[in-house]
Amino acid sequence: MSEAPAAPPGASADPAHGARDRADDHGIGLLLRPPEPRSGRRLVPARIAAMCAVELQKLRHDRTELYTRAVQPALWLLVFGQTFTRIRAIPTGGIPYIDYLAPGIIAQSAMFIAIFYGIHIIGERDAGVLDKLLVTPTPRSALITGKAFAAGVKSVIQAVVVVVIAAVLGVALTWNPLKLLGVAAIVVLGSAFFSCLSMTIAGIVLSRDRLMGFGQAITMPLFFASNALYPVSVMPGWLQAVSRVNPLSYEVEALRGLLLGTPARLPLDSGVLVVAAALGIAAASSLLGRLAR
Amino acid sequence: MTRGTQHGHGSRRTPDAVRCDRLTYAFGDSRAVDGLDLAVRDGEVFGLLGPNGAGRTTAIRCITTLLPVPAGRVAVFGHDAAHDRMAARRLLGYVPQQLSADAHLTGRENVTLFARVFDVPRRERAERVALMHRGRVRALGTPAALRRGLAERHGNDALPTLEDVFRDVAGSGLDDQSGDFRDVRSTRRTARRLG
Numbered sequence: 380m381s382e383a384p385a386a387p388p389g390a391s392a393d394p395a396h397g398a399r400d401r402a403d404d405h406g407i408g409l410l411l412r413p414p415e416p417r418s419g420r421r422l423v424p425a426r427i428a429a430m431c432a433v434e435l436q437k438l439r440h441d442r443t444e445l446y447t448r449a450v451q452p453a454l455w456l457l458v459f460g461q462t463f464t465r466i467r468a469i470p471t472g473g474i475p476y477i478d479y480l481a482p483g484i485i486a487q488s489a490m491f492i493a494i495f496y497g498i499h500i501i502g503e504r505d506a507g508v509l510d511k512l513l514v515t516p517t518p519r520s521a522l523i524t525g526k527a528f529a530a531g532v533k534s535v536i537q538a539v540v541v542v543v544i545a546a547v548l549g550v551a552l553t554w555n556p557l558k559l560l561g562v563a564a565i566v567v568l569g570s571a572f573f574s575c576l577s578m579t580i581a582g583i584v585l586s587r588d589r590l591m592g593f594g595q596a597i598t599m600p601l602f603f604a605s606n607a608l609y610p611v612s613v614m615p616g617w618l619q620a621v622s623r624v625n626p627l628s629y630e631v632e633a634l635r636g637l638l639l640g641t642p643a644r645l646p647l648d649s650g651v652l653v654v655a656a657a658l659g660i661a662a663a664s665s666l667l668g669r670l671a672r
Numbered sequence: 673m674t675r676g677t678q679h680g681h682g683s684r685r686t687p688d689a690v691r692c693d694r695l696t697y698a699f700g701d702s703r704a705v706d707g708l709d710l711a712v713r714d715g716e717v718f719g720l721l722g723p724n725g726a727g728r729t730t731a732i733r734c735i736t737t738l739l740p741v742p743a744g745r746v747a748v749f750g751h752d753a754a755h756d757r758m759a760a761r762r763l764l765g766y767v768p769q770q771l772s773a774d775a776h777l778t779g780r781e782n783v784t785l786f787a788r789v790f791d792v793p794r795r796e797r798a799e800r801v802a803l804m805h806r807g808r809v810r811a812l813g814t815p816a817a818l819r820r821g822l823a824e825r826h827g828n829d830a831l832p833t834l835e836d837v838f839r840d841v842a843g844s845g846l847d848d849q850s851g852d853f854r855d856v857r858s859t860r861r862t863a864r865r866l867g
Contacts, residue, residue, distance in 0.1 A: 409800055414792045416762060429788040437776040507772030514736045514766040515789040516758045671738045 416516070426517045430525025438532065445533065449540040452488040456481060456544050469609050474639060481545040481552065482634035483607030486627055488541065489534030489566050490601065493573035495594045496530045497581030504670045505587075513671050519664040523578060527660060530574035531567030538566050542638075551639075558637045561645075565637070568652035569630035575659025582666025607631050626655045686714045687750035690735055695745045697730050704730035714749075736766045762790070 417425055438445075460477040463469065471479040503509040512522060542562075545552055553559070580593050602608075604618055605627040611619055622628045629648040636643025692710040696703065705727040712718045720728050733739045735746055737757050746753035748760040773782045783801045792800055 409796065409803060414790060414796070417791045425791070426789060429785065432788075433777065433781065433785050436781050437774075440776060440778075503774070506775065507768040508774045510738060510768045511766055511772050511786075512789070513738060514761055514764050515786065516762040516791075517789045518758075668738075668740070671733075 422516070423518055423521060426521035427524045427528075430517070430521050431528045434525050434529035435532065438529065445536055448488070448492060448533070448537060451491070452484045452537060452541045453544055455484045455487070456541065456548060460484075461548070470613060471610070472641060474641070475550075477545070477548060478550045478552075478639055479635070480608065481541060481550050482638050483605075483631050485538045485541045485562075485566065485634055486569060486605075486630045487602055487607050488537045489570045489630075490573045490627055491598060492533050492537065493530045493570040494577050494598050494601075495591070496526060496574035497577035497579075497590050497594075498587060499526060500578050500581050500667070500670065501585075501587050501590060510671055513668070519667045520660055523575060523660050523663045523667060526578060527571035527574050527656070528567070530570040534566045534570040535563050538562065553638055553640065561637045562634060565630055565633045565649065565652065568649070568656050569626065571656040572626050572652065572659045575656065575663040578663035579659065579666055582663060582669050585670060601625060601627050604628075605631060626652060687747070688712060689714045689716065689749060690718075691747040692731070692735070693745055695731065695734055695741065697727075697734055697739060697741065699730075705734065736764055737761055 456477065460480045463480070464476040467476070469476055469479070500509065503512075513519075542552060542559075577590070577594060581590050584590055584593060600621075604614075604621040605625050606622060607627065611622050611628065614622060629651040632643045633645055633648035633652070635641045636645055636648070688711045690710060690712040692708050695705055695708040695710070697705040708727075708731055710731075720731065722728050730739065734741045735748065735753065737753050737760055741753055743752055743754040749763050751757075751759040751763070753760050773779070774785075777785070780801055784797060787797045787800055
């Protein structure tokens with residue numbers, strides 16, 4: 380477990396104590412010497428990095444979820460997508476329906492993971508881990524951002540699965556690496572928003588069962604009131620209004636634009652997602668303390 | 673802003689480790705803590721005893737900044753638990769009464785996480801964590817005991833700034849058989865070393 384050698388540990392200490400510090404650095408003395416606290420400006424990024432790293436460690440330990448989660452989007456493309464491609468009932472602007480569907484399924488499967496993400500926070504509360512973390516010098520926003528990032532990483536892995544399946548089914552997606560990076564960024568932002576929405580609800584309802592109920596209740600409306608399965612233009616007026624305030628629609632539009640080259644308002648789409656994710660982090664952070672009461 | 677470095681272990685005029693002034697906390701209509709005055713000196717080992725429902729846990733949760741308290745009621749080494757929360761948290765080590773190691777992480781990762789959030793520099797992290805492991809983990813048995821043991825030992829010890837150790841032992845069986853007593857004694861030894 381040797382780390383890269385760095386500057387001598389006592390570099391900043393005054394010379395009188397330097398010798399003792401060095402002697403102590405290789406025994407129990409090391410544990411009794413308090414570390415230098417990070418300054419205000421560097422604290423938040425460091426904490427966010429720590430929380431993201433720990434979430435990645437958890438992902439590495441249990442990958443079953445990644446595999447089982449791939450089943451649903453695969454079925455959407457293989458069953459729903461292939462069937463509806465034959466029906467030709469939905470105006471897609473001249474592209475095969477399965478092409479049109481693929482970006483929608485990326486966004487949808489990402490949202491389905493994220494919308495139940497609050498359960499992790501409630502689980503950590505029940506396990507006593509959340510209390511312990513909340514008593515450390517870690518801003519609430521860093522804890523939430525770590526979770527949001529983890530939801531984003533899971534979604535990107537799903538997106539890769541969907542892109543591969545779609546490619547196998549003959550969907551003409553872009554292979555431009557910059558555009559694929561853009562896809563990853565959009566998926567992370569979308570998942571960050573929906574996971575924060577879930578953690579916000581967790582902070583309000585405080586129990587696993589009620590959160591499950593809320594999650595179930597809002598997932599399908601968010602999905603159907605978006606352009607994931609059909610264009611906004613075929614929706615009735617009231618549903619179009621809902622779609623206009625639904626971040627999922629902006630996510631799908633951006634993904635379609637990047638993957639298929641269909642018309643998209645990329646600056647608007649990504650702007651909406653950034654603002655939504657930021658608001659979500661703020662809301663979830665401010666309610667996180669309620670879970671510890 | 674944060675002035676965590678200057679609480680030298682041996683210095684004479686350190687503020688009280690914990691101070692509560694007329695601390696009151698109510699859940700709705702029921703007053704869990706009603707006018708608690710408390711002063712724990714630096715280096716002192718303090719046990720808060722009381723019957724079930726006396727408000728020990730609520731008091732500890734106020735001191736550990738988990739419950740919101742008005743300014744001027746609680747201070748940890750002089751840092752107000754309402755205004756100066758981050759500085760207070762830096763000096764706190766909290767071990768809740770439940771098992772509280774993250775079961776999705778290994779023991780080492782659990783400890784390393786806490787080393788990171790207390791700003792242990794990367795170059796020291798592995799060695800500090802290894803020291804903890806060598807000294808303690810061998811003594812632990814079954815996975816359940818391991819988890820509990822990690823929570824109890826590393827929860828405190830991974831915090832190299834250890835100034836305060838809050839062990840909310842309400843209901844966790846603080847007696848000879850459970851082995852918790854040993855922890856209290858070693859905590860006291862540590863406290864003595866810290867002066």
